[in-house]
Amino acid sequence: MNWFYIRFSAFSDSISRFFRQPITSLLHILGMGIALSIPMGCYMLLDGADQFSRKLNNSTQLNVFLTTESSDETVKTAQTQLEELFDGDIKFIDRDQGLSELSKNPEFSELVANLDTNPIPHLFVLTPNQNNPQQLLSIAQIIENWPFVEEVGFDADWAGKLESFVKLSKILVMLVVLLIGLGFVSSIFTTIQLQITIRKDEIEVARLVGATGRFIRRPFLYYGFIQGLLGGLCAVFIIFLGMKYGLKFLQPMLEPLGIFIRKPSLLTLGAPLILSVSLSLLGAWLSSNNHLKKIDS
Amino acid sequence: MITTEQVSKRYPGGHQALKNVSLSIQEGEMVFLTGHSGAGKSTLMKLIGGIERATSGSITINGTKISNLTRSALPYLRRNFGFVFQDNKLLLDRSVFHNVALPLLISGFSKSETTTRVRAALDKVGLLEKERFSPVTLSGGEQQRLCIARAIVNKPAILLADEPTGNLDPGYAADIVAMFRAFNRVGVTVVIATHDPAMIQGLGARIISLKQGELQE
Numbered sequence: 001m002n003w004f005y006i007r008f009s010a011f012s013d014s015i016s017r018f019f020r021q022p023i024t025s026l027l028h029i030l031g032m033g034i035a036l037s038i039p040m041g042c043y044m045l046l047d048g049a050d051q052f053s054r055k056l057n058n059s060t061q062l063n064v065f066l067t068t069e070s071s072d073e074t075v076k077t078a079q080t081q082l083e084e085l086f087d088g089d090i091k092f093i094d095r096d097q098g099l100s101e102l103s104k105n106p107e108f109s110e111l112v113a114n115l116d117t118n119p120i121p122h123l124f125v126l127t128p129n130q131n132n133p134q135q136l137l138s139i140a141q142i143i144e145n146w147p148f149v150e151e152v153g154f155d156a157d158w159a160g161k162l163e164s165f166v167k168l169s170k171i172l173v174m175l176v177v178l179l180i181g182l183g184f185v186s187s188i189f190t191t192i193q194l195q196i197t198i199r200k201d202e203i204e205v206a207r208l209v210g211a212t213g214r215f216i217r218r219p220f221l222y223y224g225f226i227q228g229l230l231g232g233l234c235a236v237f238i239i240f241l242g243m244k245y246g247l248k249f250l251q252p253m254l255e256p257l258g259i260f261i262r263k264p265s266l267l268t269l270g271a272p273l274i275l276s277v278s279l280s281l282l283g284a285w286l287s288s289n290n291h292l293k294k295i296d297s
Numbered sequence: 298m299i300t301t302e303q304v305s306k307r308y309p310g311g312h313q314a315l316k317n318v319s320l321s322i323q324e325g326e327m328v329f330l331t332g333h334s335g336a337g338k339s340t341l342m343k344l345i346g347g348i349e350r351a352t353s354g355s356i357t358i359n360g361t362k363i364s365n366l367t368r369s370a371l372p373y374l375r376r377n378f379g380f381v382f383q384d385n386k387l388l389l390d391r392s393v394f395h396n397v398a399l400p401l402l403i404s405g406f407s408k409s410e411t412t413t414r415v416r417a418a419l420d421k422v423g424l425l426e427k428e429r430f431s432p433v434t435l436s437g438g439e440q441q442r443l444c445i446a447r448a449i450v451n452k453p454a455i456l457l458a459d460e461p462t463g464n465l466d467p468g469y470a471a472d473i474v475a476m477f478r479a480f481n482r483v484g485v486t487v488v489i490a491t492h493d494p495a496m497i498q499g500l501g502a503r504i505i506s507l508k509q510g511e512l513q514e
Contacts (some may be wrong), residue, residue, distance in 0.1 A: 207372075
């Protein structure tokens, strides 16, 4: 009971001190919320782009165009060589079939009708059993050197680049989170220093009448906890608002790119909260400990 | 109860506040520490109370050497003392009641026990009716009595008072001294640092004099 009473007294005192300066506290919380929600929002956007690049990689195909003068014999040779080299589905599209499919397109139907000869080459569409862009790229480089091959289309090239870009961006976001984290700790450190200055007399008297370091540190840790919790909740609220209203404007622009932002999971929403509380507690602990060391020396 | 052996204190910057002070104060004794300003009275009080550490020598309280105590053990030692200061060191943003309750909150007393003890302490110093007041509204003498109530609420074995009447009119000062005398009569060891000769006269208590940090025989 006494255990609870002591902690409850410190906690209620910290809360009342926190709300004694409502505008300052509110601005501080808002600053913390915005600082945390920006990298979280970027991370969710990148997560959508990541899903897209993975999907692209998974649907990667090689399009092998033979030279226009390739005979049926060459096609058979190509088929045999591809089957030896490639592990996956090999689909052949005859040049006549290619032209007929092109003529079905209203934009090209008139053009196709006026052609004297068929300019479409024979095509092999290769779909790998296992997705390995690097392996597929080396296969494409081999096929390209065959004399009867005109061109090899490999759309995983830019998908791979996009994936690398997304990975790099994620690392950058993590770096931003780290820097914001350091800023967070420094900001809480200063706030608690200010609180310590305000309560300097109280600390001195408490120390004289037998308060332990833990007793003196406790209200400042609670203060940091309250600030961190409210800052984290503010970040979650901003993310929630962004998902609910911001996405309405953003999603139509992202959809043509194939990027879909997923609804945040509980973990995604919990991360800024946990981060905010932990960093605030760390800042408060460092600050109060620093002061205790000073007055004890 | 309190023993100092060859205690010296030198502050950073070279100021020698105490030089080889050895003394002994018995349990239940009332002692006055006297001397001019800068004689080392306050420093000796701080060393006895475990507020500061001696540069050399040893201080023993109830058989415990302060120098052997770790930093984290010192707060528990301080709970054996009641401190009264010339400048009161009251918390002006808290009520009279909450100022007195602070040592009990620190020591982990329950709410009901705290209320009982605080009221008893305030009653002893004649401030029970002002428990809800802010210390700012009290007179100088009342503020000093409030400081005494905070010092005795923990029922300490030793009461250390540093210039407790320094800022008071003679009438109020006599009241405060009478209070200390009353506590001493019920077995509390009282050590009072003062440079006021009028305070000491007629009490029959032991007087220890300091001059420039050294004990005067």
